[in-house]
Amino acid sequence: MLESTSKTFNGPDGPMRIAFSEATVEQRVQCAKLAAAPFGSPLSEAEYLERDEFLGQQLLAHNNGWRCWCLFRVDSPNQIFATCKTLRRDFVVRDANGARKQPGFCLSSVVTDSRYRRQGLASLLLTRLAEWLDGPGNATDMSSLCERDVANTMAKFEKLEVGSNETHIAVVPTEEIISWLHGRAAFTCAKIYGQAPQSHGRLCESADVWLYWFHDFRKRQLAVQRVGGNIEKSGLQKRAAAKLLLDALEEASRFNLPKVVVWDPSHGLESAMDILEQGFSVEVKTEERIGRSIPSVRWKCSNEPEDTVLQLNEFYAWS
Incomplete structure (x- = not known):
């Protein structure tokens, strides 16, 4: 606590x-x-x-x-x-x-x-x-949140500036792919603790920010799958994101998972992490990942020698 x-x-x-x-x-x-x-x-x-x-x-x-x-x-x-x-x-x-x-x-x-x-x-x-x-509550209405997230992702891609030899891709954050890892964690947790995790994320409706997490018992970490909403918008969103990350830390401690991991945090999420470090004395460590912590993907007709840019390299995209 x-x-x-x-x-x-x-x-x-x-x-x-x-x-x-x-x-x-x-x-x-x-x-x-x-x-x-x-x-x-x-x-x-x-x-x-x-x-x-x-x-x-x-x-x-x-x-x-x-x-x-x-x-x-x-x-x-x-x-x-x-x-x-x-x-x-x-x-x-x-x-x-x-x-x-x-x-x-x-x-x-x-x-x-x-x-x-x-x-x-x-x-x-x-x-x-x-x-x-x-304040932040459980992100239980996954279906509607994922629908909004998918729509926001499509709108963002419509506005992306793409070079003549570039291809930008992103794994779409659908409800099916978010819940896939929840099912994986539920099976493992039931074998270890006799019951599945009841919490899979948090939502702050007033700030329109939410996140989902995955109980990774193999690596002994709570992985933030996806951060939704516009964290870059204002200080309110950043403070809300900091509170959601505190909730993630508490969820991790509930299952004796020693760390919370975030892939490719945005500038807004980095600001939220600064709030944790400075205001709550939470240890924050960043490191560059080379050749790991990235999903391996292929899409139809992807043999062209173009420069490919992977957007939204967050944990949900890995399975």
Whole structure:
């Protein structure tokens, strides 16, 4: 958990460092036990935990549709002070700009350990959760994001200036190719940990920036597959990208992956990495790749002796 999301809480046994995060597998069990008493009736605690496991297999829970959050003790992460759940919902919203479908969440099972009630912990939990809901969220609507990405890529290529002997190519960032590596990671992770990764990226809607990642267990890294949106546009986009990269670092730590890797970062993404290095003391290392970390491709009638320029040499293009 990043230090910027933790704070000191004066409990009955003295000051304690607490932090907010999505619950780990171990923490989810403790959260369920905490919620069993107020919300479990008529089930026993064991049956309530079994019900949580069962509901986690339902369609609505797929792709992080059902998530558990908690406040926990930093030096003893399985000590849970407060917890709640979010369940994804789709809304129809109508305002001065018209009607539209918009994703959102239902909040449920908000509970504080009875020994620490009336200390403002539930308010802190919901405040931290609201910051997450209003900021970067899970990039779950992959289909529409990829459609936009493909359209943006085609528009960019229409405007490219190409020399008389040049050919520019790019692997199109379709949903099929993005999800291909997710399936690969899901199989490997299920063999190692008994379950597939639930998170495959992050989205900041207010800045219109998103990224997808791949759990690369062979190389022990979290690879950023694709960065979408216009990061070069303004400082807002760069700061949003920095937050998304922080989320990638947290996801990597969740699976004991020691590093996050980005191929060919743009100037905007390099600025976001500078924010991490200077503001969060994250170690950033750049290196030139010669003859590796590049997809091998061929397209029809590609034998002409032209200079070929590969655009969008990001990790998603490799499979």
